[in-house]
Amino acid sequence: MKIGEVAARTELSLRTIRQYEDSGLVVPSAASEGGFPLYTDADVARLMVIRRMKPLGFTIEETAELLTAVDRLAADTPDTPGELDPDTRAALVARVRGYEHAATERVGELRAQLARVEEFANSLRARLP
Known part of the structure; x- marks a missing residue:
């Protein structure tokens, strides 16, 4: 999945997802031919864990x-x-x-x-x- 789809699925902003990447909390599993990050369902699940921890x-x-x-x-x-x-x-x-x-x-x-x-x-x- 591209980052836009991940953002829609997780209800996180693109900026927030990138911040989590920069901090090492999530690492995209693949990259497109153009070098753009691609995410798997496991990456989305990881982002959901992060998302659920934040309000706590x-x-x-x-x-x-x-x-x-x-x-x-x-x-x-x-x-x-x-x-x-x-x-x-x-x-x-x-x-x-x-x-x-x-x-x-x-x-x-x-x-x-x-x-x-x-x-x-x-x-x-x-x-x-």
Whole structure:
């Protein structure tokens, strides 16, 4: 896919996608004959992870750390036994679990914030004639 299609699918701007490329969070899987980046479904999925982390307040560095851990775990398959020693694998799993826990906490905080905002909007609505 060209970057325009990726932008439409992910609802990210071209500029944002390029910033993520520049920071190393996503690397286009291929290039066209003219040298333009081309993206796969896996690249789009990676951008969606990044997109979902941003409103939860994760930094670029945290996003990179999570993606690195997920990539390393995904590379350690039965086809590549011994890629990760048990301690490294356990540390990576713990890191991903830590991010899952942090995301769950942040979702809870956002739900509470949304409830307060809805209460405020309802109070304003109640004051209107």
